[in-house]
Amino acid sequence: MVEIKELLPGRFERIGAHSHIRGLGLRGLKAELVADGMVGQTEAREAAGIVVRMIKEGKMAGRAVLLAGPPGTGKTAIAIAIAKELGPDVPVVMITGSEIYSEEVKKTEILTQVMRKAIGVRIHEMKKIYEGVVKSLDITMAKNPYNPYQQIPQSAKITIATKDESKTFEVGQTIAIRLINEGVSVGDVIMIDAETGRVTRIGKAESPDVKRYDIEAEKPVPVPMGPILKEKEFIYTLTLHDLDEINARRSSFSIFSIFGGGREEKEIEPEIRERVNQLVKNMVEEGRAEILPGVCFIDESHMLDIEAYSFIARAMESDLAPIIILASNRGITKIRGTELVSPHGMPLDLLDRLLIINTRPYNEEEIREILKIRAKEEKIEMEEEALEYLTQIGAKTSLRYAVQLLTPSMEHAREKGREKITKEDVQAVEKLFADVKRSANYVRSLEREFMISEPT
Numbered sequence: 001m002v003e004i005k006e007l008l009p010g011r012f013e014r015i016g017a018h019s020h021i022r023g024l025g026l027r028g029l030k031a032e033l034v035a036d037g038m039v040g041q042t043e044a045r046e047a048a049g050i051v052v053r054m055i056k057e058g059k060m061a062g063r064a065v066l067l068a069g070p071p072g073t074g075k076t077a078i079a080i081a082i083a084k085e086l087g088p089d090v091p092v093v094m095i096t097g098s099e100i101y102s103e104e105v106k107k108t109e110i111l112t113q114v115m116r117k118a119i120g121v122r123i124h125e126m127k128k129i130y131e132g133v134v135k136s137l138d139i140t141m142a143k144n145p146y147n148p149y150q151q152i153p154q155s156a157k158i159t160i161a162t163k164d165e166s167k168t169f170e171v172g173q174t175i176a177i178r179l180i181n182e183g184v185s186v187g188d189v190i191m192i193d194a195e196t197g198r199v200t201r202i203g204k205a206e207s208p209d210v211k212r213y214d215i216e217a218e219k220p221v222p223v224p225m226g227p228i229l230k231e232k233e234f235i236y237t238l239t240l241h242d243l244d245e246i247n248a249r250r251s252s253f254s255i256f257s258i259f260g261g262g263r264e265e266k267e268i269e270p271e272i273r274e275r276v277n278q279l280v281k282n283m284v285e286e287g288r289a290e291i292l293p294g295v296c297f298i299d300e301s302h303m304l305d306i307e308a309y310s311f312i313a314r315a316m317e318s319d320l321a322p323i324i325i326l327a328s329n330r331g332i333t334k335i336r337g338t339e340l341v342s343p344h345g346m347p348l349d350l351l352d353r354l355l356i357i358n359t360r361p362y363n364e365e366e367i368r369e370i371l372k373i374r375a376k377e378e379k380i381e382m383e384e385e386a387l388e389y390l391t392q393i394g395a396k397t398s399l400r401y402a403v404q405l406l407t408p409s410m411e412h413a414r415e416k417g418r419e420k421i422t423k424e425d426v427q428a429v430e431k432l433f434a435d436v437k438r439s440a441n442y443v444r445s446l447e448r449e450f451m452i453s454e455p456t
Ligand SMILES: Nc1ncnc2c1ncn2[C@@H]1O[C@H](COP(=O)(O)OP(=O)(O)OP(=O)(O)O)[C@@H](O)[C@H]1O
Pocket: 017, 018, 019, 021, 037, 038, 039, 040, 041, 069, 070, 071, 072, 073, 074, 075, 076, 077, 078, 328, 329, 359, 370, 399, 400, 403
C-alpha cells in the first residue's frame, strides 16, 4: 500500500510583541478588564473606542489623536487594537517617526507617500467581458521564427458556452499564449476581457452528471448564465499612492526608459498627484468611486522634527487627508530641529488641535494578567510562584523587562529538564540580563573604562 502523508502547511511562527492583541476589548463603549488580549488601561481603551466610532462615522476628518504616556504602557498596543477594530476595509499604515529620515528621499515625500497609502479609493468599473465554460480548445502551434526547434502558440480556436448560449471564436497569438499561461483546459470557466484580452481562469465548472472524486481541493464554480458577451461590474480598492505610482510610471515611459533602462523614480511629481486627486474627485462625483479615509499611525512621534510637524499640520487641512494617530513617551522636551521646549516635543499649535489620550503605568495585578497572556501566547507554562516573582520584577523595573524574561526563563527551565518555569529559572536569568536602570547604573559606575564617544 502506498503511504500518503498529509503535510500541514508550514506555519511561520514568529510571535510579535503585540500578537496577543485582538481588539480593544470593549462591550459597547465600556472596557472589560481583560478582553481581546487587552488588560486594564480602561480609560485609554474607552477613549480609543470612541475614536474608532468617529472614524467609522466619518467624523474624524482633519483631526489627529495623540497617545501619550510612559514607556511600556500600551500605546503601540492600543494603536494596533484600533487598526484591528477598524477592520480590513480601512487602510492603516504604521511607521515610526525615525523612518522619515533617509539619504535619498525627502522627509516630506516619505510623509506624503505614507499619508496617501492611508487613503483607499474603491473603484467600480463596468467592463465588457466574454465569460463561459470552455467546451473545446484547439491551439495552433507554429515554429518560433528565431528558434526553429521551438514551437510557439500562434492562434487558437475556442468554444465557450453559458447555460443559454454557445459560441466559437478565433483568437490571435496574445490570447492563445495567455490561455496557456493561465492553464486553461476544457471544462474550465474563464473570463476574457473584451478590451485588453486578459484571460482569467475562474475555476472548474460544476457538472451535475459527472461525479468527481478528485483529490484536488479546487471547488467547482457554477456555469454562468445569459449571454457570453456581457458587461460586468468590477470593484477593487487601490490607495491614492497606488494611483500615483501607476500614473507616474505611465508618464515616465519615455525616451529615457529606452536608453537608460528606466531610472527608478523615487519621488513623485506634485503635478501627478494633482492629476490623481482630480481624477479621483471626478470619479467620486460620477458615482464611480468612493473614498475610504484610513489611518496613518506615527509611532514614536518625538522623532519627528519641526519641518515634519508643520507638514503634518498642513496636510491635516487638505480634503484628502487620513486620520493621524501619533504616539509619544516623551514628557516636556525639545522639539527636534529647534531650541524650543514643549510637551511631548511637539509644537503647541499642533498639540492644540489633537485629541490626547493618556496611558498610565500598570499596577501589579495588571502586570500579572499581561504576563499570563504573553506566556500563553508564547506557549510557555510557569509555576504560580514564578509568575508571582516575575510580576514583582515587572512592578519594580518595567513591564517590558518582565515580558522579555519569559523566553530566556523557558530556555533555562528546559536546560534543567523542566517543562514549566520555576522561580529559580526566573532568578537565574534575571542575573544574566539587566534591565535598563541596572544597565545604566553599571555604565555610570564604570564610566572611565567605557569608550567615550567623541563629540562630533
Ligand atoms: N493593556 C495591555 N494589555 C495587554 N498587553 C499590553 C497592554 N499594554 C501593553 N501591553 C503589552 O506590553 C508590551 C509593551 O507595550 P507597548 O509596546 O504597547 O508600550 P508603549 O506604550 O508603546 O511603549 P513605548 O513608549 O516604549 O513605545 C507589548 O508587548 C504590549 O503588547
